[in-house]
Amino acid sequence: MNRRRNLVIGTVAAVCSIAMVYGVYVLQVRQISLQQTVQVVVPKDFIRAGAVITEEMLELKxxxxxxxxxxxxxxxxxxxxxxxxIPLGRGEPVLAWKLNRLHLLPRPNQATFQVPKEYVLSISNGIRAGDQVKVYASSTDGGGPRKLFEEEITVASVKTSANVEIDNPKSSNLQSKAEGDEVKMYLSRLEANGPIDHINLNLTEEQWMTIDRLCSTKKTKLVIAFTASSLAGEQ
Structure with missing residues (x-):
């Protein structure tokens, strides 16, 4: 009986020892993996907001x-x-959301058109560069109001009569958008540096010709409306 008991105890002790050794091994492997490094991209020097990145500006860390x-x-x-x-600090790992593929520029099938003031009936005051807007046609020839394009249109810029880009000088709308801070984006639209006098839209040739054909008769004008998708941080 004692012999059998000793055998069981020995077996249990051996299993416990193996489990302990394995546990220590796992902890060591985990510790080593935590100490391993990976190369990430960082700026060599401070990079201002709005700069176009070149390879010479970057290094690995x-x-x-x-x-x-x-x-x-x-x-x-x-x-x-x-x-x-937004600005990038020297030596700080670059986060993907801090950069865009020149989203204010027109796509390959588009061009940036400044909409003549006489073509516009109204523009939402909250519109800022980079926003998505809906364009409606308001006619006096009996056609009535209607949505001009099904898709939303990207705003390239909105400027005052002094040719100054409209924004909140204290809190940039684009920076708040990049940070995903909807509250700051909302507040920045309440403290603009002037009323909208000029608006530039990224349009296809067909879209621009549609606008010009309708509005050049002076019987149709555009209503340009702000959409909630802009506040949702969509780029």
Whole structure:
């Protein structure tokens, strides 16, 4: 009986020892993995907002794997040619959301058109550069009001009569948008630096010709409306 008991105790002790050794091994492997580093992209020097990134502006810097964020960029080529939405600090890992692919520029099938003031009946005061807007036609020839385009249109810029881009000087709308701060975006639209006098839209040739054909008769004018998708941070 004692012999059998000793055998059971020995077996249990051996299993416990193996489990302990394995546990220590797992902890050591985990510790080593946490101490491993990965190269992430950082600016060589301070980069201002609105700058177009070139490869010469960037370098790689090691960070611990445990500190790696999904938004950190590990390949410099992913950033070349993009525009900084907010300033980038020297040596700080670049986060993907801080850059855009020149989103205020027209797409390959588009051009930026300044809409003549005589074509416009009204513009929502809250519109800012980079917003998505809906364009409606208001006619006096019996056609009545109607949506001119089904898709939303990107605003390239909105300016005052002094040719100054409309924004809140204390809190940039584009910066708040990049940070995903809807409250700041909302507040920035309440403290603009002037009324909208000129608006530039990124349009296809067909869209512009539709606008010009309708509005040049002076019987149709545009109503340009702000959409909630702009506050949702969509780029």
């Amino acid at each position: 090691p960070v611990f794997t445990a500190a790696l964020s999904p938004s950190m960029v590990t390949d410099k080529k992913q950033l070349v040619g993009k525009e900084t939405v």
